[in-house]
Amino acid sequence: MKSIELIGKGKEMHGRAYIEVMPDELENAIKKLKENGFNHFVMLSCIDWLEEEKFELVYHLWSYEVKEHVMLSVRMNRNNASMPSMSHLFPQIETYEREIHEMYGIEFDGNNRLTPFLLENWHHAPPMRKDFDSEKFVGKLYESIPFIEEDENEGI
Amino acid sequence: MKEYELFIGPQHPGITGNMMYHLWVDGDTVTKAECNVGCLHRGFERLMESRLWMQNIPLVCRICVPEPDVNEAAYSMAVEQLMDWEIPERAKYIRTIVLELARIAAYLMAIGSYAGSIGIYTIPQWSLGDRDYILDIFEQLTGARIYHIYIWPGGVRWDMPAGLPKLIEKTLSYIEKRLELYDDVLFENRIFFDRAIGVGKIPCDKAIEWGVSGPNLRACGYGYDVRKLEPYAAYDEIDFDIVSYPDLGKFDTHEAGDVYTRMLIRRLEIEQSIAIIRQALKKMPEGEHILKHPNWLRWKVPAGYAFARVESSKGEFGYFVVSDGELKPVRVHVRGPSYTHGINVAERLLKGANIADVSQILFSLDICPPDIER
Numbered sequence: 203m204k205s206i207e208l209i210g211k212g213k214e215m216h217g218r219a220y221i222e223v224m225p226d227e228l229e230n231a232i233k234k235l236k237e238n239g240f241n242h243f244v245m246l247s248c249i250d251w252l253e254e255e256k257f258e259l260v261y262h263l264w265s266y267e268v269k270e271h272v273m274l275s276v277r278m279n280r281n282n283a284s285m286p287s288m289s290h291l292f293p294q295i296e297t298y299e300r301e302i303h304e305m306y307g308i309e310f311d312g313n314n315r316l317t318p319f320l321l322e323n324w325h326h327a328p329p330m331r332k333d334f335d336s337e338k339f340v341g342k343l344y345e346s347i348p349f350i351e352e353d354e355n356e357g358i
Numbered sequence: 359m360k361e362y363e364l365f366i367g368p369q370h371p372g373i374t375g376n377m378m379y380h381l382w383v384d385g386d387t388v389t390k391a392e393c394n395v396g397c398l399h400r401g402f403e404r405l406m407e408s409r410l411w412m413q414n415i416p417l418v419c420r421i422c423v424p425e426p427d428v429n430e431a432a433y434s435m436a437v438e439q440l441m442d443w444e445i446p447e448r449a450k451y452i453r454t455i456v457l458e459l460a461r462i463a464a465y466l467m468a469i470g471s472y473a474g475s476i477g478i479y480t481i482p483q484w485s486l487g488d489r490d491y492i493l494d495i496f497e498q499l500t501g502a503r504i505y506h507i508y509i510w511p512g513g514v515r516w517d518m519p520a521g522l523p524k525l526i527e528k529t530l531s532y533i534e535k536r537l538e539l540y541d542d543v544l545f546e547n548r549i550f551f552d553r554a555i556g557v558g559k560i561p562c563d564k565a566i567e568w569g570v571s572g573p574n575l576r577a578c579g580y581g582y583d584v585r586k587l588e589p590y591a592a593y594d595e596i597d598f599d600i601v602s603y604p605d606l607g608k609f610d611t612h613e614a615g616d617v618y619t620r621m622l623i624r625r626l627e628i629e630q631s632i633a634i635i636r637q638a639l640k641k642m643p644e645g646e647h648i649l650k651h652p653n654w655l656r657w658k659v660p661a662g663y664a665f666a667r668v669e670s671s672k673g674e675f676g677y678f679v680v681s682d683g684e685l686k687p688v689r690v691h692v693r694g695p696s697y698t699h700g701i702n703v704a705e706r707l708l709k710g711a712n713i714a715d716v717s718q719i720l721f722s723l724d725i726c727p728p729d730i731e732r
Contacts, residue, residue, distance in 0.1 A: 215662060215663055215664075216439040216440070216662065216663075216664050216665075217439070218663075218664075218665055220663060241566050241567060242566055242569070242571075243567075243569055244665075244667075244674070244676060244693055245676065245678070245691065245693040245697075247678050247689065247691040248689075248691075249680055249688060249689045250689075251688075260663070260678070262665065262676075262678070262693075266566070266580075266582055266587070269587050269588065271665060271667075273663060273665065292567060292569065293567070293568055293569075293702050294568065294569040294697070294698045294701075294702045296702070297697065297698075297701045297702060298697075318396075319395070319396070320395060320396045320399040320731055321396065321399070322396055329401070329404065330403070330404055332407075336401075336404065336408075
């Protein structure tokens with residue numbers, strides 16, 4: 203695959219190129235792919251690997267010329283996770299970084315629009331992290347309202 | 359004049375759903391626009407991580423209200439990639455028919471709401487009425503009108519009833535006739551020319567870098583369509599054209615990437631969709647409609663990363679699915695076309711626009727907030 207040849211490593215996964223890069227190689231890798239026809243930035247995903255104590259960022263790029271999809275993967279430690287922002291390369295990365303900052307708590311150095319995006323007045327832990335227990339959170343937030351099954355005297 | 363702030367939405371007839379644009383206005387010219395979303399955030403991606411692979415099907419369709427089938431198809435395709443499944447031929451054709459019917463329904467809705475934004479209120483009444491005839495087909499085929507929960511990993515849920523092709527053909531010829539009326543009232547109307555030509559232009563050299571896709575990208579002169587680039591379902595066996603600027607058929611060609619061209623691309627693609635459905639109905643083979651599936655409750659999907667994309671009426675829809683070989687997905691991430699169109703592209707296009715043009719620019723981009731927020 204062209205992208206694997208360009209970066210010099212990686213493997214094929216279900217017809218897509220999957221390339222793991224180190225955080226300091228990321229900017230050059232995206233630049234190199236962009237210059238060589240991978241000019242459509244598809245999306246930026248984040249995966250929380252709780253057991254390995256890692257966050258994985260996946261930068262998806264697509265080339266209209268060679269019809270190839272490449273997933274650039276970067277891993278970082280879960281504690282004080284931060285990454286340099288790539289929003290100067292593709293403008294829409296700014297929004298993806300905003301969402302990941304809000305949902306996973308990752309800092310993106312160089313992105314000055316990490317303002318609240320989907321959540322409003324949110325002061326709790328980032329909700330997409332695997333260790334965020336949504337059931338416990340909801341129970342605590344709405345504990346004054348009894349659950350229906352707890353109310354033994356009155357059946358439904 | 360002193361600059362003032364204007365809030366459009368979330369409750370506003372000139373906005374494309376439950377979202378808000380914060381505008382800074384000088385006179386009646388917008389100097390800065392900021393998109394503010396969050397009203398529709400339902401936490402689907404989080405919810406999908408705590409459900410079985412199969413339980414996610416009724417969830418994903420709710421990510422795009424006007425065109426839910428693309429979500430089911432993309433999610434199913436991603437799961438099929440991980441499972442290494444090849445679905446039956448008949449299922450491929452049924453999927454193609456369902457996806458194209460959904461595309462026509464979504465385009466009718468888009469054209470209707472756009473016409474409303476420039477004050478031609480006849481079209482929304484007509485197009486939503488005509489869309490209902492397509493929903494009738496869906497009701498007979500899937501049992502539901504809006505959220506069909508019909509495309510499953512491994513095929514489609516039920517086979518097509520014997521009498522349905524006749525009803526589809528009847529509806530298609532009806533819509534074809536109606537398109538002529540739409541042309542008279544909207545697409546060949548002086549009001550449309552005066553309002554739309556040259557307004558809200560996407561700079562064509564920047565379109566790909568900005569992440570523009572679908573009809574909006576084709577209006578900029580790039581004939582890119584996922585149906586041709588990465589054929590899924592039965593699109594590789596069907597002959598159809600990609601409508602892109604400057605070839606607008608019987609309509610006059612004006613500027614690339616403006617509101618006029620974007621809307622005409624949608625209008626012309628309805629004709630292509632009709633042709634695709636007719637071909638698919640003719641070519642559809644007999645046979646199984648779904649693979650023999652595992653017990654959904656104990657179904658483990660092999661570990662790996664899969665990405666599936668489909669062409670929706672709004673642009674490129676993608677599903678990124680990560681599995682660690684367990685009963686539930688580790689991560690399902692949705693790439694909605696409105697994520698780029700509604701935020702980065704719209705904010706740039708609105709800058710310098712007239713207040714009266716704001717809603718027609720937004721409607722012509724066909725922004726759908728549910729897929730921004732999921």
